[in-house]
Structures are given as C-alpha cells and as structure tokens.
Amino acid sequence: MLHLINESPFESNSLEDCLRYASKGSPILLYEDGIYAAMAGTRIADRMAGVAQDHKLYVLREDLAMRGVDKLIAGVNEIDYDGFVELVEENKTASW
Amino acid sequence: MLHLINESPFESNSLEDCLRYASKGSPILLYEDGIYAAMAGTRIADRMAGVAQDHKLYVLREDLAMRGVDKLIAGVNEIDYDGFVELVEENKTASW
Amino acid sequence: MKFGILITEGPYQHEASDSAYHFAKAALAKGHEILRVFFYQDGVLNSTRLMEPQSDDRHIQKQWSALATENNIDFIVCVAAAKRRGITDEVIAEGFKIGGLGMLTELAIEADRVVEFRA
Amino acid sequence: MKFGILITEGPYQHEASDSAYHFAKAALAKGHEILRVFFYQDGVLNSTRLMEPQSDDRHIQKQWSALATENNIDFIVCVAAAKRRGITDEVIAEGFKIGGLGMLTELAIEADRVVEFRA
Amino acid sequence: MAKLMIVFRTAPYGSIYAFEGLENVLIMGAYDQDISVLFIDDGVLTIKKGMDNSGTGIKDFSPTFRALEAYDIEKIFIDRQSMEERGLTMEDFVIEPEVIESGQVEKMMEEQKNFFMF
Amino acid sequence: MAKLMIVFRTAPYGSIYAFEGLENVLIMGAYDQDISVLFIDDGVLTIKKGMDNSGTGIKDFSPTFRALEAYDIEKIFIDRQSMEERGLTMEDFVIEPEVIESGQVEKMMEEQKNFFMF
Numbered sequence: 001m002l003h004l005i006n007e008s009p010f011e012s013n014s015l016e017d018c019l020r021y022a023s024k025g026s027p028i029l030l031y032e033d034g035i036y037a038a039m040a041g042t043r044i045a046d047r048m049a050g051v052a053q054d055h056k057l058y059v060l061r062e063d064l065a066m067r068g069v070d071k072l073i074a075g076v077n078e079i080d081y082d083g084f085v086e087l088v089e090e091n092k093t094a095s096w
Numbered sequence: 097m098l099h100l101i102n103e104s105p106f107e108s109n110s111l112e113d114c115l116r117y118a119s120k121g122s123p124i125l126l127y128e129d130g131i132y133a134a135m136a137g138t139r140i141a142d143r144m145a146g147v148a149q150d151h152k153l154y155v156l157r158e159d160l161a162m163r164g165v166d167k168l169i170a171g172v173n174e175i176d177y178d179g180f181v182e183l184v185e186e187n188k189t190a191s192w
Numbered sequence: 193m194k195f196g197i198l199i200t201e202g203p204y205q206h207e208a209s210d211s212a213y214h215f216a217k218a219a220l221a222k223g224h225e226i227l228r229v230f231f232y233q234d235g236v237l238n239s240t241r242l243m244e245p246q247s248d249d250r251h252i253q254k255q256w257s258a259l260a261t262e263n264n265i266d267f268i269v270c271v272a273a274a275k276r277r278g279i280t281d282e283v284i285a286e287g288f289k290i291g292g293l294g295m296l297t298e299l300a301i302e303a304d305r306v307v308e309f310r311a
Numbered sequence: 312m313k314f315g316i317l318i319t320e321g322p323y324q325h326e327a328s329d330s331a332y333h334f335a336k337a338a339l340a341k342g343h344e345i346l347r348v349f350f351y352q353d354g355v356l357n358s359t360r361l362m363e364p365q366s367d368d369r370h371i372q373k374q375w376s377a378l379a380t381e382n383n384i385d386f387i388v389c390v391a392a393a394k395r396r397g398i399t400d401e402v403i404a405e406g407f408k409i410g411g412l413g414m415l416t417e418l419a420i421e422a423d424r425v426v427e428f429r430a
Numbered sequence: 431m432a433k434l435m436i437v438f439r440t441a442p443y444g445s446i447y448a449f450e451g452l453e454n455v456l457i458m459g460a461y462d463q464d465i466s467v468l469f470i471d472d473g474v475l476t477i478k479k480g481m482d483n484s485g486t487g488i489k490d491f492s493p494t495f496r497a498l499e500a501y502d503i504e505k506i507f508i509d510r511q512s513m514e515e516r517g518l519t520m521e522d523f524v525i526e527p528e529v530i531e532s533g534q535v536e537k538m539m540e541e542q543k544n545f546f547m548f
Numbered sequence: 549m550a551k552l553m554i555v556f557r558t559a560p561y562g563s564i565y566a567f568e569g570l571e572n573v574l575i576m577g578a579y580d581q582d583i584s585v586l587f588i589d590d591g592v593l594t595i596k597k598g599m600d601n602s603g604t605g606i607k608d609f610s611p612t613f614r615a616l617e618a619y620d621i622e623k624i625f626i627d628r629q630s631m632e633e634r635g636l637t638m639e640d641f642v643i644e645p646e647v648i649e650s651g652q653v654e655k656m657m658e659e660q661k662n663f664f665m666f
Contacts (some may be wrong), residue, residue: 001437007562010564010590010633011113013345017439021470021536023533024535065602082340085341089343118654122654128207128208132441136517139517161482167517179212182222190665192665203395237321243403244395274361277321277323278362300661301581325564412453416434416457419432420463429547
C-alpha cells in the first residue's frame with residue numbers, strides 16, 4: 001500500500017500516524033508540504049533516515065523544487081508526477 | 097497575551113508551538129478541536145497537567161459539550177462565549 | 193471596547209465561521225462595538241447568497257446577514273480573495289460588501305482587539 | 312487502468328486542487344482512463360465559472376474545464392456539498408456536472424484505483 | 431459485491447470530514463456492497479457518547495451512528511491504541527466496534543476494492 | 549503610527565496563508581505605519597532560497613520578499629530555534645532577518661497595537 005503524506009511533519013502528526021500502521025517495505029510518497037520531512041539537517045532527520053530504511057521513501061520533485069529544498073536525507077527517491085502515477089498503478093493508496 | 101488553540105493536540109503541533117513562546121502565566125483558551133487537550137486520561141494528560149500549572153488554562157464549554165467531553169484534567173477552567181469575550185477584553189490574542 | 197474580527201476559513205468545511213459568529217454575538221451582548229468583520233481567504237465564502245444548506249442545519253450566510261443588518265456592522269469581503277474563489281457582486285448576500293485588503297490594515301489600526309478565526 | 316480522483320479541498324486555499332490536476336494530466340499521458348473526478352466538500356469550489364484569479368496566476372477552473380472537455384472525463388460536483396457552499400447550476404462552469412454522493416460509491420466500485428487529494 | 435471501507439481519522443465538528451464520512455457510509459450501505467467502517471486516530475472521537483450540540487447549532491450526528499446497524503452496516507472496527515491514547519474505553523462510545531490492533535489496519539485497507547479516509 | 553506585525557508561521561504553497569501574509573505586509577507598508585515582520589515555526593520556510601515553481605504553475609513569491617526593503621519594511625525578525633530545527637542558516641534565506649530567541653516572541657507581539665498570524 002502506498003501512503004501519501006502532504007502535511008509538514010513539524011506541524012502535523014499525519015506522517016507519524018501513518019508510520020504506526022504502515023508495514024515494513026510499504027512505499028511512502030511525500031508531496032506538497034509533506035516534502036519537508038525529507039529535508040536534510042532537521043530535528044527529525046535521524047528519525048527520517050530510519051524511516052527511509054524501513055520503507056521505500058519517495059518525494060515529489062515538483063513540490064521540492066517549488067519550496068527550494070535541495071539537500072535531502074540519504075535514501076530518498078525523487079520522482080515526478082509520472083513516477084507518482086506509476087506508484088499508484090502498483091499500489092492502492094491511502095491519503096493521510 | 098491570550099493564546100487561542102483550536103486544533104487537536106493529537107494531530108497538530110500548534111499547542112506545542114504556542115507553549116514554546118508563551119510566558120509563564122499567560123492564559124490559553126482551548127476551543128473547537130483544541131478542547132481535546134484538556135481531556136482526562138489521554139497520553140498527553142500529564143503534560144497538560146503541567147501546562148495547567150504554568151498557565152491559566154481555559155476551555156470553551158460549548159465545544160466541550162458538542163464533543164461529549166466531560167472528564168477533564170485538574171486545573172482547567174470551563175468558560176462560555178461570554179468568558180471568551182472577557183478574556184479578549186483583558187488580553188491581546190494570538191490565534192495559533 | 194472596539195473589536196475587529198478576521199475570518200480566514202469557509203463555512204461548513206471548518207468550525208471557524210461558527211465560532212466567529214458566536215463570539216461576535218457574545219461581544220455585542222456585552223456592549224462592545226464591532227468595527228468590522230473582515231472575510232479573507234476561504235472566509236469570503238461565508239458571503240454567498242446561493243448557499244443552501246439542508247433544512248435542519250444552520251444557514252451560516254443568513255445568520256451573518258442578520259447580524260450585520262440588525263447591528264449595523266461593517267462586513268467586508270476581501271476583493272482579491274473573493275475573485276479567486278468566484279465570489280462577486282452577482283452572488284454576494286445582504287449585509288456584506290466587497291472591499292480591499294487595506295480595510296484589514298485600517299481595522300488593525302483602529303480596533304482595540306482583532307481576533308482571528310482560522311483553520 | 313481505470314482511475315478515479317477525489318478532491319475535498321478548495322482551489323487556491325490549499326495545493327490539493329493543483330496536485331490533483333497535475334496527477335490527472337500525468338495519468339492521462341500514461342494512457343490511463345479517468346472514470347470520474349469527484350469534487351466533494353470544499354472541492355466543489357473548483358467548479359465556479361465566476362472564479363477570476365489575478366491575470367498572472369493559474370486559472371484553476373479553466374484548467375479543469377479544458378481537461379474535462381478535451382478528454383471527455385466525467386466531472387461530478389457533489390450536490391449536497393455544493394448547495395451548502397453556494398455552488399449551483401447558476402455558477403457551474405463547462406465540463407462540470409452536479410451529481411449525488413452515490414456517484415462516489417459507484418466510482419469506488421468501478422475504479423481500479425481512487426486517489427484522494429485532501430488537506 | 432465490492433469490498434469498500436470508510437476510515438474515520440479526524441475529530442468531529444472542527445472540520446466536516448467526519449460528517450461526510452458518515453454520509454458516505456449511509457450511501458454505500460444503499461448500494462448493497464460489502465461495507466466496512468474503521469475508526470483510527472482522532473476518528474475514534476466521532477463516536478463519543480454524550481454529545482450536546484445545543485450551544486453551537488451544528489448538527490449532532492451521534493443518532494446516525496447509533497442507527498448504523500439498522501442500515502445493515504455491521505463490520506465496524508476500532509484501533510485499540512487510538513482509543514487508549516485518548517483515554518477512551520468501549521463504555522465511552524455510542525456503538526460497539528470490534529477492537530483491532532494497529533498492525534491489522536493496513537491489511538484491512540489492502541483487502542478493499544477501494545476505501546476513503548475522512 | 550500604530551505598531552503592527554505580521555507573523556509567518558506556516559509553510560509556503562501547501563496553503564495560501566504565507567502568500568496572504570506577504571500581501572498584508574505590502575498593504576500595511578503603504579499605510580505608513582510602524583510595521584514588523586516575524587518568521588516562526590514553519591514560517592521560516594517561506595524565505596528559503598532557490599524556489600523554482602515551473603513544475604506547478606503556482607506563483608513564486610521569493611522576488612516579493614526580496615523587495616521588502618524597497619517598501620521600507622526593515623523590522624524583520626526570525627526565531628532562532630525554528631530555523632535550527634529545520635536545519636536552516638542565514639545563508640539559506642532570500643533576506644536577512646534579525647535573529648531573536650523564542651523568549652522574545654510573545655513580548656514582541658505584546659508590544660503591537662495589533663498583529664496577524666499567517
């Protein structure tokens with residue numbers, strides 16, 4: 001199952017809620033304000049590095065670029081809307 | 097300064113953000129989904145008992161009643177919209 | 193005291209418009225003057241006369257219109273926010289007026305207190 | 312595959328409508344069929360022809376209308392949500408139709424995937 | 431019959447999500463499908479007993495939740511941890527969902543033809 | 549002259565708050581008042597360098613932030629902890645706000661005639 005996260009991890013608990021239910025290996029796509037969870041050097045960067053090991057962690061390039069975020073934690077995969085569609089082809093999706 | 101919190105503490109960090117800036121003694125009013133922070137027995141109840149000691153903690157009765165919440169942590173003051181207006185008379189307000 | 197109210201969320205989707213309405217009524221009942229209610233961002237959606245909720249539900253626009261006309265309060269709907277969301281003179285209800293964002297600055301200058309109701 | 316899209320947030324206030332639009336375009340470009348886009352809650356506000364953003368900004372309703380008509384996609388605006396928010400036949404733009412909530416259930420039954428875009 | 435599910439995950443009244451989730455359960459029930467309902471996170475707060483909306487004018491939907499069985503909606507689940515973190519027990523609710531563990535949530539979603547989160 | 553302040557506390561683009569906060573700063577500047585601007589929490593993300601909106605069609609407001617000084621808006625502050633928790637330093641921003649500590653935030657708000665949070 002593909003988990004979609006679109007809120008800032010500094011303001012919303014939706015990513016943490018999702019992680020409580022997502023099984024190991026389930027892909028997670030960060031988009032809109034959700035992309036800040038993949039930013040390097042933040043107070044949650046260590047936590048997110050662990051998440052990137054347990055899950056396939058994706059981040060939407062268009063939303064990264066719009067927010068000027070270029071330094072990411074290790075293990076994150078940048079995709080565009082084409083890649084978003086491919087993830088949805090392969091998985092049912094949950095929008096948190 | 098009166099701090100207004102209207103989001104669930106289980107989903108939003110706005111209460112924690114506010115607490116980082118609010119000086120000791122500043123009143124905090126929980127309303128709308130913010131009232132859940134005053135509910136007894138939750139995983140944040142101990143944290144909130146501490147908040148109720150450092151701040152004048154108010155909760156809007158109409159929003160409590162609508163949500164069926166009746167058991168509150170110690171040290172919380174229930175007020176109605178009249179009381180809300182009185183708090184605003186006495187303080188500038190910040191809506192988090 | 194001279195109060196101002198700022199609303200940045202739409203009706204029904206979020207409780208903010210309800211809370212603002214109850215607050216405004218309580219403030220008036222205590223003898224305060226409400227200089228202006230400023231409807232901003234999705235808050236502009238409170239002003240459409242085309243709103244038609246289910247018959248057993250509150251009618252948020254009519255509540256506002258009654259409050260504005262009975263108490264002669266200035267209700268301003270931000271013009272840029274309104275245009276973006278399809279709120280025009282064509283659909284605006286009694287008691288609301290479309291105005292510029294400067295009227296929010298003026299409210300901040302003149303009011304003793306401005307209370308924001310937001311998401 | 313047969314896709315469905317559900318949008319529960321209004322345009323401009325939140326990025327959800329933009330994301331849904333870009334996703335829909337990418338899905339079509341990859342040869343997928345979009346059975347229906349269902350506009351629900353504040354999402355119904357995407358459909359008003361009275362929307363008039365600043366000239367240098369994207370026009371979200373026109374983007375949608377073009378997508379619907381060019382690709383012959385079923386765009387349904389939830390009737391109860393629409394009435395609550397002042398979206399009626401009077402203001403609805405080309406390419407959108409008002410319909411019942413059952414059409415969302417039908418979409419869930421028929422589509423291989425339904426993707427929600429929300430706040 | 432398609433397996434469909436509505437997941438409640440937001441608190442009631444502050445936003446319209448919970449209300450619309452319930453509308454969907456009722457509509458889906460009318461389509462004679464295999465419907466499940468799941469309460470997780472703040473969604474567990476939507477079935478709290480004792481709601482009194484007289485002070486706000488916003489419609490109380492507790493009576494509708496109570497009537498779900500009459501609509502033949504019987505597969506109703508609640509996440510144990512979400513309840514416990516909010517200090518709630520089965521006595522606090524207007525209905526009696528079956529308690530599940532968090533580890534079952536994703537699997538339950540996966541089994542559906544489609545599901546919606548409110 | 550009234551002391552007025554705009555507080556940015558939400559991330560840009562996901563919602564319209566940051567855009568409208570900036571609109572307000574510009575309008576207030578035209579009224580010849582004593583204007584301050586404060587970035588806290590996710591609001592610090594609104595002045596991040598390197599925004600490229602070509603993939604989304606949503607207006608980039610970085611150029612407007614860069615122009616604030618031209619509008620005689622000079623009292624611009626940022627909360628140190630909010631920056632640090634997001635791994636950002638002064639080099640990451642399109643403008644150079646004065647860094648303040650969290651303990652000064654409430655006092656700064658208190659000094660205003662009125663302020664708005666976006």
